[in-house]
Amino acid sequence: MEDRKLLLCCFIACILFVDVNGENPYRYITWKVTYGDIYPLGVKQQGILINGQFPGPQIDAVTNDNLIISVYNYLNEPFLISWNGVQQRRNSWQDGVSGTNCPIRPGKNFTYVLQVKDQIGSFFYFPSLLLHKAAGGYGGIRIWSRPKIPVPFPTPAGDFTVLAGDWYKRNHYVLRRFLDSGHNLPFPDGLLINGRGWNGYTFTVDPGRTYRFRVSNVGLTTSINFRIQGHKLKLIEVEGSHTLQNTYTSFDIHLGQSCSFLVTADQVPQDYYVVVSSRFTRRVLTTTAILHYSNSKKGVSGPVPGAPTFQIAPSVQQARSIRWNLTASGPRPNPQGSYHYGMITPSRTIMLANSAPYINGKQRMDGGQWTAASRANYNLRDTVARCTTQVYPRSWTAIYMALDNVGMWNIRSENWARQYLGQQFYLRVYSPANSWRDELPIPKNALLCGRARGRHTRPL
Numbered sequence: 001m002e003d004r005k006l007l008l009c010c011f012i013a014c015i016l017f018v019d020v021n022g023e024n025p026y027r028y029i030t031w032k033v034t035y036g037d038i039y040p041l042g043v044k045q046q047g048i049l050i051n052g053q054f055p056g057p058q059i060d061a062v063t064n065d066n067l068i069i070s071v072y073n074y075l076n077e078p079f080l081i082s083w084n085g086v087q088q089r090r091n092s093w094q095d096g097v098s099g100t101n102c103p104i105r106p107g108k109n110f111t112y113v114l115q116v117k118d119q120i121g122s123f124f125y126f127p128s129l130l131l132h133k134a135a136g137g138y139g140g141i142r143i144w145s146r147p148k149i150p151v152p153f154p155t156p157a158g159d160f161t162v163l164a165g166d167w168y169k170r171n172h173y174v175l176r177r178f179l180d181s182g183h184n185l186p187f188p189d190g191l192l193i194n195g196r197g198w199n200g201y202t203f204t205v206d207p208g209r210t211y212r213f214r215v216s217n218v219g220l221t222t223s224i225n226f227r228i229q230g231h232k233l234k235l236i237e238v239e240g241s242h243t244l245q246n247t248y249t250s251f252d253i254h255l256g257q258s259c260s261f262l263v264t265a266d267q268v269p270q271d272y273y274v275v276v277s278s279r280f281t282r283r284v285l286t287t288t289a290i291l292h293y294s295n296s297k298k299g300v301s302g303p304v305p306g307a308p309t310f311q312i313a314p315s316v317q318q319a320r321s322i323r324w325n326l327t328a329s330g331p332r333p334n335p336q337g338s339y340h341y342g343m344i345t346p347s348r349t350i351m352l353a354n355s356a357p358y359i360n361g362k363q364r365m366d367g368g369q370w371t372a373a374s375r376a377n378y379n380l381r382d383t384v385a386r387c388t389t390q391v392y393p394r395s396w397t398a399i400y401m402a403l404d405n406v407g408m409w410n411i412r413s414e415n416w417a418r419q420y421l422g423q424q425f426y427l428r429v430y431s432p433a434n435s436w437r438d439e440l441p442i443p444k445n446a447l448l449c450g451r452a453r454g455r456h457t458r459p460l
Contacts, residue, residue, distance in 0.1 A: 024064040024115070031057070034074045038136065041190045041197050043169045048075070048127060048137035055163050055195050055218075056139030059125070061116050063146050063331045069112040071104060077130055078103030081112070082410075083141065084216075084256060085123035085239050085387040088114060091440050092407025097128050099426045100408050102449035110447055118331045120145050121240030122214035122258040123387075124163065131179070133416055134172040136195070138163065138218050143240070145331065152242055152328040153262060157209035164226065164253075164276045165219025166285065167192045176420070185417045188222060191276050191287040199300070201289040203274065205265040212236070215251075216258040220416040223254045223279040223315075223390070225307040228291055229272040229300075233261040235322065239386040242328040242336060250307040252279055252315045256388035256414030265291075270298035277307055280393075284309050312392055319390070324382040341400055342380025354391070354423075370396045388414055403429045406439040 031050045038047030038054050050056030061067060073079040080103050082096035092100050094114040104110045120143050127137035140161035145151050166188035168175055178185055194201045205211055213233075215226050227233070227250035234247050237260035245262075253259055274289040290300060308314045326337025351370055378398060391397045412424035431438040446457050 024066055025062070026066045026068060027061060029057075029059070029067065029069045030072070031069065032072045032074060033079055033137065038195070040167055040192050040195055041169055045169065046135065046171050048132055048135040048172075050137060050139065053139075054136045056125070056137060058139055058161060059141045060144070061142070062144045063120055063149070064115065064117055065143075066115045067112070069114075070109060071112065072109040073104040073106055076106050077132075078105055079132065080104060080128045081125055081137070082128040083114065083123065083125050085121070085258065086114065086116060086141065087119060087405065088407070089117040089405055090407065090438060091115070092405075092409055093440065093443050093446060095407075095410060096125075097410040099410055102447035102452075103129060104447065108447075111445060113443065116143050119143050119240055120331045121237055122161075122216065122260050123239065124216045124218055124258065126218060131172045131176045131416065131420055133218075134168055134175050134220055140214065140216065142214065145329075149331065149333055150329050152325055153236055153245070154210070156212040156262065157206065158211045160203050160211060160213050162193060162213055162215040162226070162274075162289075163195070163218045164191065164193050164215060164224055165217050165255075166190070166222040166224075166278065167219070179417060179420055185221060187281075187283065188220070188278075188285060191219075191222075191224065191278065191285050193274065193276055193287060193289040196289070197287055199288050199290055202292050203289065204292045204294055205263075206294050207265050207269050210262050210264045213261045213263055214258065215253055215261065217253045217255050219255060221255070222281060222285070223252060225250050225252050225275075225277050225279050226259075227251070227275050227305055227307055228263060229275065229302070229305050230267045231263050231265075231272065231291070233263060236260050236262055238322060238384050239388065240330070241384040241386060242325040242330065243384060244323045244325050244382075246321055246323075248318070250305075252308075252318060254388070254390040254414070255416075257386070257390075263291075265293060267293075269293040270296045271300045273300050273304050275304055275307070277309070279308065279315065280310055280312070282310075316392060320379075322384055324384045326382055337382070341402070342378075344400075344402070346400070370398075374398065405429060406431050 034049050035046050036049040038045050047054050080096050080101055088095050094112050123141040125139055125141060126133050140163055167190050169189045175185055217224050232247050233251055234245050235243050236245055239258050270293060272291040274291050276287050278285040324336055327335050330336045389397050406429050409427045411427050413419045442457050444457050448455060
């Protein structure tokens with residue numbers, strides 16, 4: 001009888017172990033975070049490098065992979081990395097923001113243990129503390145579909161990551177002092193594409209073939225427009241949602257957002273501009289990379305193609321054209337449209353309004369316009385699921401959020417100056433069951449700080 005009890009206990013323990021860790025592949029990654037000299041706009045700056053790289057190394061994973069990422073902090077400041085768009089199912093302990101993670105102190109390390117559970121798509125990681133994002137430390141994340149899960153487009157000939165956004169020549173700690181002293185950040189000095197300035201990066205393609213471009217806005221304060229001279233952009237995915245495949249000549253990407261396009265090299269073989277410009281700014285910033293045909297004998301020529309600048313209406317119209325592909329599979333074989341979100345009755349409505357008062361000499365973000373009658377215009381059929389949405393000036397955006405992921409979650413402005421000044425809050429999703437089925441326990445290696453310092457996490 002005792003042997004049976006022992007066998008049963010061992011069996012249960014094995015079930016728990018498999019449930020927590022899954023039977024999916026493990027990918028082990030080690031990062032060393034250091035300062036280093038960088039020259040993205042031709043001026044020497046102190047950058048944050050990961051394994052000596054700016055931008056940092058790309059993460060490639062397949063749906064449900066387990067990622068074991070050991071981060072060693074060689075900076076002289078506390079450091080954290082967050083994973084923009086990674087859902088962290090049942091596992092907010094790995095979200096990498098100060099409300100759920102204690103910082104990695106200088107000279108110390110922390111190992112993130114996370115799973116890209118039921119996800120596909122294009123995302124990025126970034127440093128979440130102390131305006132470190134203004135110094136780099138970011139990189140792309142590609143989550144590929146499992147081999148037997150169909151995708152709604154042919155396999156591209158290549159896959160490019162484009163990390164674009166505004167940039168300052170001042171070091172991050174100087175920008176931090178601007179905000180700490182009650183001032184706004186100055187206007188950005190320029191834009192970068194994959195850490196480079198004007199014509200500093202090249203994408204090489206073969207004539208007649210189609211390529212995937214995964215574009216993320218990793219900037220601090222500015223929406224951008226992306227386009228490629230003489231080529232069409234076929235939108236196929238935004239932050240893990242397969243979309244209706246509309247075609248655009250240029251596309252707005254707002255702070256924190258990621259999109260995928262198919263681009264066919266169907267023009268005369270030569271070099272073409274890949275263009276990123278600022279949107280809704282008093283002065284338009286522009287930078288370029290190069291789309292290089294492998295048999296090209298001619299460099300870029302002609303004017304840089306233009307795009308909307310401060311006009312809001314085209315951007316709103318474009319945003320409304322982004323629709324979920326209801327018949328395409330997502331991370332699982334069942335169609336995305338099998339989740340009928342429009343048939344769910346909301347249990348609670350929360351209104352968040354935006355303002356910028358001065359409190360104790362510092363500008364702080366808190367406090368838009370919405371009425372119950374606005375619900376009549378909601379898209380209840382095929383709006384996309386994504387992690388970041390924009391709110392246009394003097395307007396509102398409605399978000400349907402299914403609170404099915406237990407944990408403590410950071411809701412924030414992706415304008416990083418506003419986030420730094422407090423335009424963020426934490427949303428607790430809880431279950432009375434208090435079960436590992438709903439939320440994983442605090443990690444055994446969790447860093448402890450504040451009132452938790454000196455305590456223990458858990459015995460297992």
